[in-house]
Amino acid sequence: MERRSFVRGAGLAGVLAAGTAPAIVQAQANLRWRLASSFPKSLDTIFGGAEVFAKKVGEMSGGKFQISVHAGGELMPPFGVVDGVQNGTIECAHTVPYYFFGKDETFALGAAIPFGMNSRQMSAWMFEGNGLKLMREFYRNFNMISFPCGNTGAQMGGWYRKPVQSVADLKGLKFRVGGFAGKVAERMGCVPQNIPGGEIYQSLEKGTIDAAEWIGPYDDQKLGFNKVAPHYAYPAWWEGGPQIDLFVNAKAYEGLSAEYKAIIEAATAYAHVDMQAKYDAKNPTALKQLVAAGTKLFPFPKDVMDLAFKEAMALYSELSDKNPNWKKVYSDFAKFRAEQNLWFRFAEAGFDDFMQRQKL
Incomplete structure (x- = not known):
């Protein structure tokens, strides 16, 4: 048939x-x-x-x-x-x-x-x-x-009641920071807190935490962090x-x-x-609105960035010694990162640096 x-x-x-x-x-x-x-x-x-x-x-x-x-x-x-x-x-x-x-x-x-x-x-x-x-x-x-x-994309470095002017300002700072970044922040003297996005504002308002990071201007504005902590850091070295x-x-x-x-x-x-x-x-408009409303931007000081980098690299080395899963993935990740940075420092970074200095 x-x-x-x-x-x-x-x-x-x-x-x-x-x-x-x-x-x-x-x-x-x-x-x-x-x-x-x-x-x-x-x-x-x-x-x-x-x-x-x-x-x-x-x-x-x-x-x-x-x-x-x-x-x-x-x-x-x-x-x-x-x-x-x-x-x-x-x-x-x-x-x-x-x-x-x-x-x-x-x-x-x-x-x-x-x-x-x-x-x-x-x-x-x-x-x-x-x-x-x-x-x-x-x-x-x-x-x-x-x-x-x-x-x-690259995130902002969080909201603080007072600006971070040196590594000393991190000692004992109760900082809501997402996930794994807390391991490095802890080595720098912070007291990391892993809190879901929907609970951050209340914790910051009540003083349960001293500072908090989430993502960037658009989301942070929606969550109202600028109302309880006016100082806004950049960049989030933990989330490029x-x-x-x-x-x-x-x-x-x-x-x-x-x-x-x-x-x-x-x-x-x-x-x-x-x-x-x-x-x-969406982030550019939100950032301008936050600054117009009184938000004070500040970059992380060099000593903070340098210490964060040093402690991060030390942590990754320690993890490679004790966690075979980490070692297998991170070794490939690190090699790829090095090759990417070699390339990006020329065409991408060169173009971006020039354009960001222009008055358009």
Whole structure:
């Protein structure tokens, strides 16, 4: 019997019973996933990255693959999302890997480490270097697969009640600083605090912390940090180009059709570029508005930058001696970073330096 005649005569039920069209059925199957974010809904840039991703998945699947997006705290705590993906409570999460350095310091290399790479360099390492391959090998230990799904670009250095004028001003400073950077800040005399974005303002207002960093002007303005700590530092030497990831439960991912896997890959790549574009477009206006409202900008002093660099390099050496996961990934990361800096110091830095001194 010809296949067309068989399909026409048997109908869909007959085809399914005969088991002759599983690929067609799988490609057209309706599917609904849940995504847990580590961020509050008020941040349309970083939380919005998950919404951009989910919308694209829906569009590219013709509405058959739907992903509901849940803000930090809705389904689970903001810092509980990796556990949720790992144990299959949710199918995926949108978060910054360095939040989970307590599980293994290697998580931080998937996002940003002090004096790491800028956003373009990070993307180059991920997509053209060994970054994505190495991080995915590491994340297998946690039953997850990762996809780059956003980058904020270089961040600001945080909000302080008083400006930091020397290393001495860091002694005993209760500083909300994201994830792994706290390890270096602690070696410099700070008392690091790892607090979710939605809880920072209250902690700063109540005096539970003395200073806090989040991302940059656009998000920081939305969160109102300038109202309780007027001094704004730059740059965030701990976040030259932090990457946000989509973590997907390995079993859930492997259960997808080839078409849906391709859609996940394409949608995360779109969201990855979109987030950086939004930050670059929105931060200039927000910074001008903050300064007009009384924010006082200041650069970190040289002795602070020098000590931070020294302590960061010492920490990475120590970790390489005791954590084989870190050593494997960081050795490749460090080599790629050195090559990128050699290149960027000429064309990129030369052009940027000239343009930023012009009156346009």
